[in-house]
Amino acid sequence: MKEDCIFCKIINGDFNTEFIIENEHAVVFNDINPKAPVHMLVVPKIHVESLNELDDKNLLGELMMTVKEAAKKAGLNSYKTLINTGKDAGQEVFHMHIHIMGDKK
Numbered sequence: 204m205k206e207d208c209i210f211c212k213i214i215n216g217d218f219n220t221e222f223i224i225e226n227e228h229a230v231v232f233n234d235i236n237p238k239a240p241v242h243m244l245v246v247p248k249i250h251v252e253s254l255n256e257l258d259d260k261n262l263l264g265e266l267m268m269t270v271k272e273a274a275k276k277a278g279l280n281s282y283k284t285l286i287n288t289g290k291d292a293g294q295e296v297f298h299m300h301i302h303i304m305g306d307k308k
């Protein structure tokens with residue numbers, strides 16, 4: 204855990220954030236400022252700044268499996284995934300995460 208990291212604090216339970224999924228590797232929760240009717244974030248439990256610092260192939264696979272599980276749980280057949288990497292790409296929270304955005308139709 205990194206003391207000044209908002210997502211580490213969420214994972215630690217500091218804000219009582221509701222987890223849509225929690226497993227060994229990741230948590231999934233709703234984005235506080237949704238850009239789609241369903242907007243969730245898949246966040247690894249370990250603190251890693253961005254995709255560039257994440258070299259664990261197993262964890263990368265587990266995160267993508269968690270994406271699919273979360274989409275299914277939210278009732279999404281169609282959805283977009285997004286990983287902002289670096290501030291010039293729009294990354295605001297420097298704890299790697301995968302956005303899932305979709306609409307229940």
Ligand code: 5GP
Nearest residue numbers: 209232233234235236287293294295296297
């Ligand atoms: P980024 O721009 O880093 O890819 O995305 C960060 C996302 O985290 C943004 O969509 C923002 O709305 C979301 N976010 C930032 N702070 C919080 C928070 O405290 N709680 C939740 N649930 N989402 C947050």
Ligand code: ZN
Nearest residue numbers: 208211250298
């Ligand atoms: Zn963190």
